[in-house]
Amino acid sequence: MIKSLYVRTVLVFIGAVILSLAVSFAISDQLYSRQLDGLVEEQMIRNGRHIISSLQQTSPENRDAFLNGFSLLYRIEIYNSRKQPVYNNNPQGPLGFFGEAQIGSVLSGGIYHGKASHIGRGPYLLIGLPMQLQDQNYALFFSPRFESIETLSDKFRQSLLTVLAIALAVGSLLILIFARYIIQPLRKLNAATRRLAAGDFSVALRSKRKDEVGQLTNSFNYMAGELGMLDRMRTDFVNNVSHEIQSPLTSISGFTKALKHKRMDEAQRLRYLTIIEEESERLSRMGQNLLRLSSLQSGHQPFHQKPVRLDEQLRNVVIACEPQWKSKKLDIELSLAESVLDADEDLLSQVWTNLLHNAIKFTPESGRIHISLAESEDNVTVKVADNGIGIDEADRGHIFDPFYKADKSRTAAVKGNGLGLSLAKRIVQLHHGEITVESQPGHGTTFTVSLPKAGGHSVSN
Structure with a gap:
């Protein structure tokens, strides 16, 4: 079995070319043979009528000499009205491929179309034409002495086969070249894939192709x-x-x-x-x-969806965290609209707990934290805002990465492992929601969580 895609591609293309050339040869041969038969036949009929016309204008004593002048071109036989031969310039004898019925048909004004062989060669086209000389009916049969139709057809076939063979050779050469052009990028991809499998992730391929x-x-x-x-x-x-x-x-x-x-x-x-x-x-x-976090990312975390009073859940989280914010003398402001959401209560509680812990950690003593809940036709929006140290612009794009911590010099005294916001984001995504952050250094931070009212769960997302 051939394993090389290059070899298989070349063989398939060459096979397709050979099949196409074979079909083209068969069709061309049939069309040419028919066309050649028709053209030669029409020309011979015109030539025969020209011979008859010239013969009618020739005196009786000169007619044999006139007909003998065509002996190099045609084999000619003439029959009278009694179907008897009156002239034959063929040394080998009569053409003999027609009988009295055919002679009678020609004498009655018909045209005979047939084929004849001479000394094992041919077949040659044989034409019979009616003729009148001195008010007597005659039948003129003649056949060419030059190359037969079959010989011409054979030469045409040989020429056609030569042309097709050249086309096959050139086509095969071009296929070898173009197949390499097609397969070469795949070979490079194969080599690059092996490098990638070996751990070389710096591999890159250049290609200007648009296919x-x-x-x-x-x-x-x-x-x-x-x-x-x-x-x-x-x-x-x-x-x-x-x-x-x-x-x-x-x-x-x-x-x-x-x-x-x-x-x-x-x-x-x-x-x-x-x-x-x-x-x-x-x-x-x-x-x-x-x-x-691993369970959430792998999709193995159980997801129990049910209606949740979001405003009550936020109040319970604030109460649960009271020792932490009271120890820093923080002012907690709540602005919560009554709202019911289809969600996993435990997972969603983890989000609010992480966001509130984060705000408490980065808000100085006697600071302020504001939690709001608003509802629209399709979504509910929760905002947790503080007036703490804020986040630099360079850090905002990474705060949801596991273990990422903002400027260490500004947060050295704050304990944490950098997983809380990663968990929060994954849980929000599990609910088909979105979490964003707005912050300015020294002016606090606002986390905004937007959740669809219908809730949701799609591990693949």
Whole structure:
């Protein structure tokens, strides 16, 4: 079995060319043979009538000599009204491919069309024409001595076969060249795919073609770019996870070693234990968030949709977070319209909790947080706004990336693992909604969540 696409393409094209040439040869041969028969027959009838006309104008004693003058061109036989031969210039004898019935038909004014062979050659076209000499009816039969129709047809076929053979050779050569032009980009794609499979995501193919192969090349380049970006994201993700895990583990390890020393008062020991507890809880939360984010991204997170009183849910989240915002003496303002939404209550509660925690973390003491809920015909919109430190423009496009944290110098004192907003965005997308951010450094941040009233769930999205 032929495995090479190039060879198969060439063979298919050559096969198609051969089939086309064979059909063309058969059709051309049939058309030419019929046309040639008709043309030769018409010409012979005209020549025969010209011989008869000249013979009628020739005196009786000179007629044989006149007819003998055509012996190099035609074999001629003449029959009288009694169907008896009166003239024959054929040394080999009568033409003999017609009988009395054919002679009688010609004597009655008909035209005979037939074929005759001479000494094993031919067949030659044979024509019979009626003729009158001195008020007597005669039948003139004649056949050409030059090449037969079959010989002319054979020569035509040979010429046609030669032309078709040349066309096949040239066509095959061109097919070899053009097939390479078609297959070469696929070979490059194959080689590039192997490099991509080996982990080389920098591979890129150049193509100026606008056809399907060019589109395939562009799609491959796009795929390579996307895979490269995913690989970089994976690397960054692993590095971030390692860093986020290493930080609390280092603290826990250091303070655990310090606790082994007996020379330590109770207050200092309690402070160390408190730090170890906080770092352990931080690791636990990060593990839970990682599991939930992975579950959401893979589509394995259970989705239980039911009507949810959104305004009551927001109030409950604010109440649950009261210790955090009270400890910073923050002012919480609520502007909530009564609204019912088809959604997963637990997942949606996670969104509001993450957004509120985020606002509390980045709002200074005695600051203000405003939560609003508005309803339109098709959507509900929730806004969580604070007057905190804000977000730089360069950071806004990345704040929903896992483990991404804005300017470290401005957020060093703020604890977190950078997963909250990633979870929030994925949950909002799961509800066919949209989450956006508006912020200016030093003037606070506003997160806006827009959700369709019909809710939704599509893991593939």
